[in-house]
Amino acid sequence: MWADSRAALADLELGTCQRVLDVGCGTGELTRVLREETDGTVVGVDADADLLASVGGPTVQGDATRLPFAEDSFDLVVCQALLINLPDPGAAVREFARVASQRVAAVEPNNAAVTVESTVAAEPPLARRARRFYLDGVGTDVALGSDAADLLREAGLDVVSTRRYDQVREITPPYGEQAIRSARRKATGEGLASDRETILDGETTPEELDRLREQWREMGRTVVEQMGDRAYERRETVPFFVTVGRV
Numbered sequence: 264m265w266a267d268s269r270a271a272l273a274d275l276e277l278g279t280c281q282r283v284l285d286v287g288c289g290t291g292e293l294t295r296v297l298r299e300e301t302d303g304t305v306v307g308v309d310a311d312a313d314l315l316a317s318v319g320g321p322t323v324q325g326d327a328t329r330l331p332f333a334e335d336s337f338d339l340v341v342c343q344a345l346l347i348n349l350p351d352p353g354a355a356v357r358e359f360a361r362v363a364s365q366r367v368a369a370v371e372p373n374n375a376a377v378t379v380e381s382t383v384a385a386e387p388p389l390a391r392r393a394r395r396f397y398l399d400g401v402g403t404d405v406a407l408g409s410d411a412a413d414l415l416r417e418a419g420l421d422v423v424s425t426r427r428y429d430q431v432r433e434i435t436p437p438y439g440e441q442a443i444r445s446a447r448r449k450a451t452g453e454g455l456a457s458d459r460e461t462i463l464d465g466e467t468t469p470e471e472l473d474r475l476r477e478q479w480r481e482m483g484r485t486v487v488e489q490m491g492d493r494a495y496e497r498r499e500t501v502p503f504f505v506t507v508g509r510v
Contacts, residue, residue, distance in 0.1 A: 304321060449486055
């Protein structure tokens, strides 16, 4: 995600940090960036031990809402795309503030504002509809990235800044294996099938979902055809917000 620019991370002041905690680190995408930007120690914490196995360096298995650390243990506590997945993100931010001595940072997307451009005319409107159905069934606030400052203030932190960083994912020829797999999933409707339970937890009816899946598969077949002609291009923009608070 941070391959092209890290300017949005400037207010984390990583160069001054001796101890950093990456909460909900997953497989360590952000952890590796933090380790490149600081000479201090970066600890990754996640509830999933299997994910931690690929992070390397110091890691701890733990819950974001009950961190196994004493107060003021880290100069900086940061998370990326974690709060949007928690039923009570405020509880996690309060824990961040407890174990941080200087700063807390949240790098979170607004997944309701994702945009898609495509050479297949049907893809952007279908993507918007699929996203709307999915978000309606999700039980967490997947759009909180742009409002994360409110969570930090509620935890007693002084908000230093909020910077927007757009993660742009492009598919253009020649196509990599991941792009080809994605096209095949569209053509079979596999992605919508795997999300069926979540979608139906919202207001979407099974009939509406089945109609969408039929249109989605037709769109996917067009994607595969354009790929065969090396004509398919897709651009997805996910707005992230880097919000920094001072203890």
